[in-house]
Amino acid sequence: MRSAILLHLVVFVLANAGLAVLNLAPVGFDLTRPDVPLWFLWVLAPWSVALLGHALYVAFRREAAPAPVAAPAPEPARIARAAPVDPAQAGLAGTLLADCRREAGQVLSAVGARGGVPVDLEDLLRGAVDQAERLAERLQPLYLARRQGRAGAVEQVAGLEDLIENLERALKALRLEAQALGDGADSMRALAGPLEALREAIMSAAEALAG
Numbered sequence: 781m782r783s784a785i786l787l788h789l790v791v792f793v794l795a796n797a798g799l800a801v802l803n804l805a806p807v808g809f810d811l812t813r814p815d816v817p818l819w820f821l822w823v824l825a826p827w828s829v830a831l832l833g834h835a836l837y838v839a840f841r842r843e844a845a846p847a848p849v850a851a852p853a854p855e856p857a858r859i860a861r862a863a864p865v866d867p868a869q870a871g872l873a874g875t876l877l878a879d880c881r882r883e884a885g886q887v888l889s890a891v892g893a894r895g896g897v898p899v900d901l902e903d904l905l906r907g908a909v910d911q912a913e914r915l916a917e918r919l920q921p922l923y924l925a926r927r928q929g930r931a932g933a934v935e936q937v938a939g940l941e942d943l944i945e946n947l948e949r950a951l952k953a954l955r956l957e958a959q960a961l962g963d964g965a966d967s968m969r970a971l972a973g974p975l976e977a978l979r980e981a982i983m984s985a986a987e988a989l990a991g
Contacts, residue, residue: 784834784838785834785835785838788831788834789831792827792828792831795823795827796820796823796824796827799820799823799824800820800824802820803817803818803819803820804816804820871919871923872941873915873916873919873920873923873940873941873944874916876912876916876941876944876945876947876948877909877912877913877915877916877944879948879951879952880908880909880912880944880947880948880951881909881912883948883951883952883954883955884905884906884908884909884951886955886958886959887901887905887951887954887955887958888902888905890955890958890959890961891958891961891971894961901971901975904975904978904979904982905951907982908947908950908951908978908981908982911943911944911947911981911982911985911986911989912944912947912948912985914985914989915940915943915944915947915985915988915989916944918940918989919937919940919941919944922936922937922940923937939988940988943981943984943985943988944985946981946984946985947978947981947982947985949981950974950977950978950980950981951978953974953977953978954971954974954975954977954978956974957970957971957973957974958971
């Protein structure tokens, strides 16, 4: 809209200046002569009103225009659900869970940089972080029981912490291999070993949580 009013103003100035020259050039631009018909004013006056109206329209329209609504940011791909883990109660499990999430995200970035992430790999990473979250949830009340000196709590905590630590180690190994991948489809074969280790860690965690 600003460009339109500026264009209107330029045309207004040039056109009316040209008309004034055509009107006054024959009399040597002598405005004091009583016999000079200033006919260019009949164009200048109404056009000035039209230009002013155009400027006011643009100004009021800009003020009344609603603020642009920002488009919602695309939701990032989720590795796993957001588990209700209280960091204050999560102990070592909270740290390991954060490590699992970070390692899984870096695997996605490393593999994605080489031409896209296979669906089965993304599902496996999501499953690993899911198990880590569930272990952290299971550990929260056990940490409280351990502080209260309840029998068996220490052994249970140690066992579940080992499982979540196994997930973190498997994800880290996978991440290191993914970051070292070369170019070409054959390079993905290098992930076979770390992927199998991650599957075993997920299965061990699932069996323990189901028991």
